[in-house]
Structures are given as structure tokens and as C-alpha cells.
Amino acid sequence: MRSSATPVYGKGGRLLAYRGFTADVTAEVTAACAQQHRQIEQNAARARIEQTLADPDSVHIVLQPIADVATQRIVGACRRCPASPARQAAHRTSDSTKRSTPGWDAT
Structure with missing residues (x-):
């Protein structure tokens, strides 16, 4: 008032x-x-x-492979920035519930 x-x-x-x-x-x-x-x-x-x-060491570019599941071959890649530590922890928790493709690292 x-x-x-x-x-x-x-x-x-x-x-x-x-x-x-x-x-x-x-x-x-x-x-x-x-x-x-x-x-x-x-x-x-x-x-x-x-x-x-x-900080020149603070930015890292990560190449995420694009896989052909049928042939289990990498057919390309896309770039992404790694997640912050808080997001990485959440990502690891959610990854534990996903199925992994044989022969491929799910992380």
C-alpha cells in the first residue's frame, strides 16, 4: 500500500x-x-x-556417435557439450534404467 x-x-x-x-x-x-x-x-x-x-580448459567438445543398430556400425557423429556435474549425475541415474545395445557402451 x-x-x-x-x-x-x-x-x-x-x-x-x-x-x-x-x-x-x-x-x-x-x-x-x-x-x-x-x-x-x-x-x-x-x-x-x-x-x-x-578458462581455455573449461570447454570440451564431445562427439556423440550415431550408430546403425542393425549393422552395429558407427555411421556418423554429432557434437555436443558435456553436461554440468549435476546433470551428469542425473544422467547416470536415468541411464541405469535404459537397456543397452549389445556391443555398445550406453554411457
């Missing part, structure tokens, strides 16, 4: 009343908090990117 009040004086300087208004600014405050949160997240992401770019 935002309030504004101005004193109203009568003759002789006697305070008669206050004149003003009160407004509900919940939507504005909520939007400002959300914007501040987005800005904090963007700044953190920028810092992570800048740190990664500053």
Missing part, C-alpha cells in the same frame, strides 16, 4: 484534516521483485559464461 497525505490547515494555522489517497501497489512491487530476480539470474549466468570463456 502506498499512502499520500497532505495536512489541511484552517484559519490561524490550526490543523483541520489530512487530504490524500491510498493505492494498492502490490502488482508494481511484485513486478519489480520479479525483474530484480531475473536480473540476478542473468548476472549469475553472465558470470558463469565469462568464467568459462576465460
Whole structure:
């Protein structure tokens, strides 16, 4: 809530009343908090990117083989960046439920 009040004086300087208004600014405050949160997240992401770019050993390109299951031969490859440690841990957990193709490493 935002309030504004101005004193109203009568003759002789006697305070008669206050004149003003009160407004509900919940939507504005909520939007400002959300914007501040987005800005904090963007700044953190920028810092992570800048740190990664500053370290030449931090970026690795991994070639993911594309396999023909029928012939069990590699027929191509695509590149991807390795996952973050948190994603790698989640990936290992989900891989344990997958079936592996004979002769191929599922990791």
C-alpha cells in the first residue's frame, strides 16, 4: 500500500484534516521483485559464461556417435557439450534404467 497525505490547515494555522489517497501497489512491487530476480539470474549466468570463456580448459567438445543398430556400425557423429556435474549425475541415474545395445557402451 502506498499512502499520500497532505495536512489541511484552517484559519490561524490550526490543523483541520489530512487530504490524500491510498493505492494498492502490490502488482508494481511484485513486478519489480520479479525483474530484480531475473536480473540476478542473468548476472549469475553472465558470470558463469565469462568464467568459462576465460578458462581455455573449461570447454570440451564431445562427439556423440550415431550408430546403425542393425549393422552395429558407427555411421556418423554429432557434437555436443558435456553436461554440468549435476546433470551428469542425473544422467547416470536415468541411464541405469535404459537397456543397452549389445556391443555398445550406453554411457
